[in-house]
Amino acid sequence: MRTSSEKILDLGDYTTFGLDSCLKDKTDTMVLDEGGLYSPLAVSLIIPTRFGSEEGREIERETLKKILSKCSELVDVGYLDEIVVIDATRDKNGKRDFRVLQNVVKVAYEEVGLFREQVHLLNKYGSENEKGKRGLTDFFVKVVHQFDDNIPKVLAKFGVFGVTGVFGVPYGKGAGLWLSIPIAGGDVLCFVDSDILNFRKEFVTALCHPIVYSWNLRKAATKFVKAYYTRLTKTPDLSSEEAILGGRVCRLFALPLVQSVTNSLDLYGPLRMIKYPLAGEFAVSRDAIEGLDLSSAYSVEMYLLFQLLDLVGSASMAQVDLQVYNHIGQKFLKLESLAHQVGTCIVGRVTEKREKPLTDHESKQILRSYEKSANQMIKKSQKWISRLRKSMEPRVPKKLIYSIEEDEKRIQCFLKVLESILSEKAKEKIISLPSWDTIRAKTGNYFILREMLRRRSNQSTWSRLNECGLIRRPPTLRG
Helix, strand or coil: CCCCCCCCEEEEEHHHCCHHHHHHHHHHCEEECCCCCEEECCEEEEEEECCCCHHHHHHHHHHHHHHHHHHHHHHHHCCCCEEEEEECCECCCCCECCHHHHHHHHHHHHHCHHHHHHHHHHHHCHHHHHHHHCCCCCCCEEEEECCCCHHHHHHHHCCCHHHHCCCCCCCCHHHHHHHHHHHCCCCEEEECCCCECCCCHHHHHHHHHHHHHCHHHHHHCCCEEEEEEEEEEECCCCCCCEEEECCHHHHHHHHHHHHHHHHHHCCCHHHHHCCCCCCCCEEEEHHHHCCCCEECCCCHHHHHHHHHHHHCCHHHEEEEEEEEEEEECCCHHHHHHHHHHHHHHHHHHHHHHHCCCCCHHHHHHHHHHHHHHHHHHHHHHHHHHHHHHHCCCCCCCCEEECCHHHHHHHHHHHHHHHHHHHHCCCCCCCCEECCHHHHHHHHCCHHHHHHHHHHHHHHHHHHHHHHCCCCCCCCCCCC
């Protein structure tokens, strides 16, 4: 067991990582491939998406467009080697909705020059177009739906469902991340959410660079970098000049609960150093993430942290400050369900680690400690708001909305959530998906499986291009 004295490195402000030096270190780093040859290190950017109601889709589309536009600059200089967008949007009848991915390929065609050139080749040469249909064109931007019918066929053929114990790809953000791991080709995988309104390309380099820089240091190598930030939330009912202090599940529930549980039970002490455990922005080396089970649900980020501490230890983990982060928010009613998933993960993992259930005394101690820590977070939140209002940071909206009374009400709601978790009155059904290392060991076909999943993702990309009219019929022979 790791000791609570171990530290998780705080790298500070993301702006300290210069793009030129990051690019040089990346292009100078070589990795040993499956064939025993050294080749340049590759970085894949993975963007999980799931668009909500129709009224909010326009801002979600524009936000994703901005992210792809900014990332195209990293493509042009050679820092990014691949972008994978994995979507889980469904229509009002619960069926998969390809419209988001159709929009993604349109934007990628406009913004990413390399992807546009690939599409031009398909339209210029009939043989290239046929390769695209068969999934043999390795598109720079790959788009795949989490519930694409072609994906389960591949997984079933290679015996994956015999290992997972479930048929098909489950619902939930974590399941999408799990599926993206074999589809992505990078040695370093960088995950960013699709709702970042003020996305900057430097977010990607700051997350990836510590892993790239220390790649050949072996024992001292950084395997995982997590983002933290001050999260400001934009909702459709707010003006462009307004935002509220966000991160409610993390700020008022996850952070104080981690403090409470780890202090009360003296386990996983380094978790207390993580400043934003639910951040969806992180980078990880392939060898590390392929060894991790993934929660299928919203608790996936929390689930990863526990496993990383056990697998690689806190010395191989780091965090970086992305400063002010504006994102598209959700209504509080939805957040209680998310809190239940996160709380179930935290309590469940610690209980599993100590190999015995919590006593009534321990449960009451955790509840008291959580409430105290959560109320202390209100004081910290007031300080954050005060500091932001005084700052000249251009990413901070002119009007910041914050209510102490609302936060106090939320804490009482979260307290009831925690009580139900500790009493086991309402068990959250969360599927744990086995690591790809486990699947490799039990099926023996991982290399071929990865190639077939990548091929299906390329076929999916071709299909979305075709549906948008970006694939034109190639010239015919003249008699």
